[in-house]
Amino acid sequence: xxxxxxxxxxxxxxxxxxxxxxxxxxxxxxxxxxxxxxxxxxxxxxxxxxxxxxxxxxxxxxxxxxxxxxxxxxxxxxxxxxxxxxxxxxxxxxxxxxxxxxxxxxxxxxxxxxxxxxxxxxxxxxxxxxxxxxxxxxxxxxxxxxxxxxxxxxxxxxxxxxxxxxxxxxxxxxxxxxxxxxxxxxxxxxxxxxxxxxxxxxxxxxxxxxxxxxxxxxxxxxxxxxxxxxxxxxxxxxxxxxxxxxxxxxxxxxxxxxxxxxxxxxxxxxxxxxxxxxxxxxxxxxxxxxxxxxxxxxxxxxxxxxxxxxxxxxxxxxxxxxxxxxxxxxxxxxxxxxxxxxxxxxxxxxxxxxxxxxxxxxxxxxxxxxxxxxxxxxxxxxxxxxxxxxxxxxxxxxxxxxxxxxxxxxxxxxxxxxxxxxxxxxxxxxxxxxxxxxxxxxxxxxxxxxxxxxxxxxxxxxxxxxxxxxxxxxxxxxxxxxxxxxxxxxxx
Numbered sequence: 001x002x003x004x005x006x007x008x009x010x011x012x013x014x015x016x017x018x019x020x021x022x023x024x025x026x027x028x029x030x031x032x033x034x035x036x037x038x039x040x041x042x043x044x045x046x047x048x049x050x051x052x053x054x055x056x057x058x059x060x061x062x063x064x065x066x067x068x069x070x071x072x073x074x075x076x077x078x079x080x081x082x083x084x085x086x087x088x089x090x091x092x093x094x095x096x097x098x099x100x101x102x103x104x105x106x107x108x109x110x111x112x113x114x115x116x117x118x119x120x121x122x123x124x125x126x127x128x129x130x131x132x133x134x135x136x137x138x139x140x141x142x143x144x145x146x147x148x149x150x151x152x153x154x155x156x157x158x159x160x161x162x163x164x165x166x167x168x169x170x171x172x173x174x175x176x177x178x179x180x181x182x183x184x185x186x187x188x189x190x191x192x193x194x195x196x197x198x199x200x201x202x203x204x205x206x207x208x209x210x211x212x213x214x215x216x217x218x219x220x221x222x223x224x225x226x227x228x229x230x231x232x233x234x235x236x237x238x239x240x241x242x243x244x245x246x247x248x249x250x251x252x253x254x255x256x257x258x259x260x261x262x263x264x265x266x267x268x269x270x271x272x273x274x275x276x277x278x279x280x281x282x283x284x285x286x287x288x289x290x291x292x293x294x295x296x297x298x299x300x301x302x303x304x305x306x307x308x309x310x311x312x313x314x315x316x317x318x319x320x321x322x323x324x325x326x327x328x329x330x331x332x333x334x335x336x337x338x339x340x341x342x343x344x345x346x347x348x349x350x351x352x353x354x355x356x357x358x359x360x361x362x363x364x365x366x367x368x369x370x371x372x373x374x375x376x377x378x379x380x381x382x383x384x385x386x387x388x389x390x391x392x393x394x395x396x397x398x399x400x401x402x403x404x405x406x407x408x409x410x411x412x413x414x415x416x417x418x419x420x421x422x423x424x425x426x427x428x429x430x431x432x433x434x435x436x437x438x439x440x441x442x443x444x445x446x447x448x449x450x451x452x453x454x455x456x457x458x459x460x461x462x463x464x465x466x467x468x469x470x471x472x473x474x475x476x477x478x479x480x481x482x483x484x485x486x487x488x489x490x491x492x
Contacts, residue, residue: 024057025128068188075102154349218250266409288370315341392421
């Protein structure tokens with residue numbers, strides 16, 4: 001790669017590949033002096049920035065494992081991850097001092113390096129690590145789950161699996177050093193991180209968004225000639241809710257590929273986004289931390305199988321199992337289990353019982369589930385129905401909130417929505433939906449209820465629709481349904 005070529009474009013500055021190489025080598029020496037090395041772990045709690053990626057590269061040079069930490073977490077949540085991972089070092093930012101200091105007080109064996117504090121001074125005083133590995137952007141990684149049930153669990157993938165994943169990205173999508181990739185989601189999540197480091201390893205430029213903004217996304221695409229990106233369905237919704245004049249004033253003709261995943265995309269949203277990004281190809285994929293990539297589907301296939309997450313990647317087997325571990329026939333809904341490609345294995349750190357709990361023996365070998373429900377059709381296409389945590393049981397009948405959400409998204413006034421269960425004294429649970437409307441819309445809730453009733457069996461319909469100004473979201477754009485359910489329970 002040309003050392004003078006731009007590696008990173010971020011809100012706080014830029015890095016050429018020469019600068020990224022030298023700075024990560026110096027930081028590797030700093031980290032090694034603090035105890036980083038093979039068999040050790042280094043936690044990284046920063047917003048998307050040049051420093052995030054040069055720290056990532058430095059960790060790879062030392063041979064330590066990367067532990068990405070959501071920088072929105074509170075002190076006790078950070079402390080749990082530091083303690084469970086046995087991290088020796090936390091690289092963070094002075095603006096996050098309150099939560100970082102609380103965590104470090106609880107985990108006194110962990111040392112801190114602070115961007116905006118001693119970071120630049122330490123780099124300036126260090127010499128490039130003479131014992132460091134060759135330049136790399138793919139350290140072994142421990143990804144902590146979002147913790148929808150109990151404490152977050154550390155998903156451990158070895159460096160060989162990470163490197164193989166990077167090579168597969170290149171083969172699947174045809175990435176080259178001439179590409180310009182835009183990372184729109186937080187780097188502490190597996191998919192945004194993986195696609196960004198793949199491009200850096202190729203010698204391609206990565207453009208960084210620190211916080212999602214639809215207009216800023218389109219501006220950056222035009223300004224830097226972005227060729228590909230990874231988005232989630234909420235990003236699509238935010239792009240589509242922009243006034244048409246705002247959307248169309250930016251040139252997006254440089255885009256050739258838009259990848260999306262992380263959550264199910266409502267069919268009406270996907271239909272509109274295919275047109276919006278044309279002629280760029282929009283590819284959807286399904287996967288989860290424990291299994292990695294599972295399936296994918298291109299735009300033409302998706303039009304023939306709307307709502308599908310595609311067919312499995314080569315070497316991957318997908319099975320649908322019932323509660324007793326028996327394989328179900330096509331069309332029957334059950335737990336999605338995945339036998340990853342040969343050699344791709346994971347375990348939960350310090351938690352063999354949890355690893356066993358999500359693993360099942362199948363005719364193709366050990367299979368893992370991420371807690372998603374779905375079915376396969378007769379042609380082997382996968383349809384993801386819902387998360388297990390989203391399932392609503394009303395009077396003993398299973399209701400999948402996504403069906404109501406898909407129906408609501410068909411209404412032209414609906415920008416986004418969330419359906420979930422709330423306690424009910426008679427039926428145990430009942431389904432409600434919160435809806436964000438397009439700017440200026442005055443559509444009444446009653447009209448939305450009738451809209452859904454015209455499309456779904458009555459028992460699948462929300463018994464109440466509430467109009468809200470905005471839905472609560474996590475930094476990756478996903479609606480925080482767990483928070484909504486908790487608020488509903490607290491309200492009685």
